[in-house]
Amino acid sequence: MLSSQADGVEKRVSLHGHWSSRLAFVLAVTGSAVGLGNIWKFPYVVGQNGGGAFVLVYLACVALIGLPVMVSEVLMGRRGRRNPIATMALLGAEEGTSRNWRWVGGMGVLAGILILSFYSVIGGWTLSYVLKSASGMFSNATAPEVTAIRDGFTGSWKTVVSFHTVFMALTIFVVARGVERGLEQAVRFMVPALLGLMIVLLGYSISSGYFGAGLSFMFSADFDKLTWDSVLAAMGQAFFTLSIGMGAVMAYGAYLPKETSIFGASVTVAIADTMIAILAGLVIFPLVFANGLDPADGPGLVFITLPLAFGQMQGGVFFATVFFVLLSFAAWTSAISLMEPAVAWVVEKFNHTRAQAAVMIGLIIWAAGFGTALSFNVLSDFKFLRGTIFDNLDYLTINIMLPLGGVLIVVFAGWVMCRNSTSNELGSSGTLYRLWRLLSRFVAPIGILFVFLKAVGLLPDLS
Numbered sequence: 001m002l003s004s005q006a007d008g009v010e011k012r013v014s015l016h017g018h019w020s021s022r023l024a025f026v027l028a029v030t031g032s033a034v035g036l037g038n039i040w041k042f043p044y045v046v047g048q049n050g051g052g053a054f055v056l057v058y059l060a061c062v063a064l065i066g067l068p069v070m071v072s073e074v075l076m077g078r079r080g081r082r083n084p085i086a087t088m089a090l091l092g093a094e095e096g097t098s099r100n101w102r103w104v105g106g107m108g109v110l111a112g113i114l115i116l117s118f119y120s121v122i123g124g125w126t127l128s129y130v131l132k133s134a135s136g137m138f139s140n141a142t143a144p145e146v147t148a149i150r151d152g153f154t155g156s157w158k159t160v161v162s163f164h165t166v167f168m169a170l171t172i173f174v175v176a177r178g179v180e181r182g183l184e185q186a187v188r189f190m191v192p193a194l195l196g197l198m199i200v201l202l203g204y205s206i207s208s209g210y211f212g213a214g215l216s217f218m219f220s221a222d223f224d225k226l227t228w229d230s231v232l233a234a235m236g237q238a239f240f241t242l243s244i245g246m247g248a249v250m251a252y253g254a255y256l257p258k259e260t261s262i263f264g265a266s267v268t269v270a271i272a273d274t275m276i277a278i279l280a281g282l283v284i285f286p287l288v289f290a291n292g293l294d295p296a297d298g299p300g301l302v303f304i305t306l307p308l309a310f311g312q313m314q315g316g317v318f319f320a321t322v323f324f325v326l327l328s329f330a331a332w333t334s335a336i337s338l339m340e341p342a343v344a345w346v347v348e349k350f351n352h353t354r355a356q357a358a359v360m361i362g363l364i365i366w367a368a369g370f371g372t373a374l375s376f377n378v379l380s381d382f383k384f385l386r387g388t389i390f391d392n393l394d395y396l397t398i399n400i401m402l403p404l405g406g407v408l409i410v411v412f413a414g415w416v417m418c419r420n421s422t423s424n425e426l427g428s429s430g431t432l433y434r435l436w437r438l439l440s441r442f443v444a445p446i447g448i449l450f451v452f453l454k455a456v457g458l459l460p461d462l463s
C-alpha cells in the first residue's frame with residue numbers, strides 16, 4: 001500500500017515543466033529570495049527597530065523557523081506537483097485529513113498578490129534610479145540634494161505609477177513566457193554580479209571612517225530596546241526575505257526533479273540570502289552615520305545613502321547605474337515568484353494559457369498597486385491603524401499573513417503528513433531529518449505563535 005502510494009507520487013509530473021537541474025532550482029529560489037527584501041527593506045527595518053538585538057533575533061528566526069518552513073514548502077510542492085492550492089488539497093486528502101487545507105494555499109495566493117502590489121511600486125522606484133544614476137544627477141550631490149531628489153520622485157504620483165506600470169509589465173512578460181529559460185539565465189549572472197558590487201561598496205564604506213559605528217549599530221545588542229513588536233518584525237522579515245509562508249517556494253518545488261536534495265538546496269539559499277542582507281547593512285549604516293542621516297528614515301533609506309556614496313566615488317556614475325540595474329534584476333526575479341502561485345492556479349483551474357493568466361493576475365496586481373503608489377504622495381496623510389495604505393499592506397502581509405501561512409505549512413508537514421511521506425520525499429531519515437522534524441513539529445510552530453500572540457498583546461506578561 002505504502003509503496004504503491006510512493007510509486008504514484010513518483011510518477012506525478014508538473015503541468016508547467018521542470019527545472020533543468022538542481023542548480024537551476026537553487027538559482028531560481030535564490031533569485032526569488034534575494035531581492036528588495038535584502039537591500040531595500042532589511043537596512044530600514046533594522047534602522048527602525050534599533051539595530052543589533054533585532055539583527056540577532058532575525059538570524060535566529062532564519063535558522064530556527066525560516067529553514068524548516070522552507071524545507072516543508074519544497075517537499076510539499078514536489079510531492080503535490082501542482083499549484084499551492086491544489087497541492088494542499090491533494091496532500092490533505094492523501095494524508096487522510098481534509099481538502100480544506102487548500103485555504104492555506106488560497107491565503108498564500110492572496111498574500112502574493114498583495115505583496116507584489118507594493119513590491120512592484122518599489123521595483124519601479126529602483127528602475128527610475130537606473131535612469132537618474134545614468135544621467136549623472138548624483139555626481140557630487142550633497143545629502144539634502146539627494147533627499148530632495150528622492151522626495152521629488154515619491155511626491156509625483158504620475159511618475160511613481162508610470163514606473164510601477166513598467167515594472168509590472170516586465171514581470172508579466174517573464175511569467176507569461178514560463179520561468180525556466182530566461183530566468184535561469186538572468187539569475188546565473190545576477191547573483192554573482194550583485195555580490196561583487198556589494199563587495200566594492202563595502203570597500204568604500206570601510207573607507208568612510210564610520211565602519212565601526214555601522215558595525216556596532218548592527219551587532220551590539222541592547223535587548224532592553226527590543227519590543228515584542230520588533231521581534232514580530234524580525235520574524236516577518238525572515239519570512240519575507242526567504243520568500244516563504246505564501247507558497248512561492250512550494251510552487252517552485254513543484255518543478256523540482258525528484259533526485260535533488262531539499263536540505264542542501266534550502267541551506268544554500270538561506271546562506272546566500274542572509275549574506276547579501278548583512279552585506280547590505282554593512283554598506284549602508286556606515287554611510288548613514290558618515291553623512292549624518294537617520295537610520296530610521298524608512299523606505300527611502302537606500303535611495304539616499306547609496307546615490308550619495310556613488311556620487312562621491314571615482315566612476316560613480318557607472319557603478320551607480322550598474323548597481324540599480326542589478327537591484328532591478330533582483331527585484332524582477334523576486335516579483336516573478338510572487339506571481340507564480342496565482343498564475344499556476346489560474347492555468348490549472350480554468351485552463352487558461354500562461355499568457356492569459358499572467359495578464360489577468362498582473363492587471364489585478366497593477367490596480368492594487370495604486371494603494372501603495374499614492375501612499376507616498378496624494379494619500380500620504382490618509383492614515384489608519386498602522387499608518388498609510390502602504391504601511392498597512394506591509395504589516396498585514398509580512399507580519400501577519402506570512403507567519404500565519406508559515407505556521408500552517410510547518411504544522412501540515414510536521415503533524416499532518418505521516419513520517420513515511422516526509423522522509424520518503426526528503427530522501428532521508430537520519431540526523432538532519434530528525435532535526436527538521438523537531439523544528440517543524442515544535443520549535444517553529446510554537447515560536448511563531450508565541451511571538452505573534454505576544455506582539456498583538458494576547459499573551460500577558462508574567463513578570
Ligand code: TRP
Binds near residue numbers: 035245337
Ligand atoms: N524574498 C524577496 C525579497 O527579499 C521577496 C519575495 C519574493 C517574497 N517572493 C516572495 C516574499 C514570496 C514573500 C513571499 O525581496
